[in-house]
Amino acid sequence: MGKPTDRELVEQARAGNAQAFGTLVQRYQRRIFRLAFHLVRTGAEAEDVTQETFVRAYQALDRFDGRSEPFTWLYRIAVNLSLNTIRARKPKRDAVPADDPRIEPLLAEHRSSHGSDPARIAQERQLTKALCEGIDKLSDTLRTTLVLVCIDGMGHEEAARVLDCPEGTVAWRVHEARRKLREHLEKQGFGGDAA
Structure with a gap:
């Protein structure tokens, strides 16, 4: 049996299989971190954005409607969290x-x-x-x-x-x-x- 698709992992996670969601995290954690790092520009904030991305995705599994790929959905969450982090900063680095x-x-x-x-x-x-x-x-x-x-x-x-x-x-x-x-x-x- 081959590797489950992202959609299959989401369905398994919805059914209560935490390991399936863990597999999604492993697949995309580095890419989400890299994206966040290039946007927020600090390692600590990028780690926070990455972690929060997966927390929010897990909490919203029931609302994932499948119109996009799970990867796209995760990226959208990470982009939004990164932009929120940037906006929340008081001084802007020059x-x-x-x-x-x-x-x-x-x-x-x-x-x-x-x-x-x-x-x-x-x-x-x-x-x-x-x-x-x-x-x-x-x-x-x-x-x-x-x-x-x-x-x-x-x-x-x-x-x-x-x-x-x-x-x-x-x-x-x-x-x-x-x-x-x-x-x-x-x-x-x-x-x-x-x-």
Whole structure:
């Protein structure tokens, strides 16, 4: 017998099988955390959002109507909780710290192909920091859409379901976010190929 589908796990969880819901948590915990982390920008808050996402989903199992995939439903909960967390903050951070934990994973993807040239690594670190600053300056709507599509790799159709908006709106938001990021990077001295 193969692995149960997400929908089967939801049905089993509705019937009282807590282990089935645990399997859903295991399947999506990392992705939900990664999404929350890119939106709220701190590990502790991302952990809180991740945990609360699954608590709320478990409490709302009876209200899940099956019109979307369970994964999409979980993502929608995580996006809403992340945005609530951002809005609840009193001061808004303006600068990306040098030790921003988002920077290392982005750099790690490129290091294997560029070797260990210290000058190149320093330049990529500066570019990545500028990119994180640009992402942070985007509106919540543009940043959320960009994270879903460009960082998490979600297709426009699926992102539209998560964000509850038309697919064309997702495409426009991604285009607009990228345009604003290019402008930001050019102002920071990263033109041409970097943008």
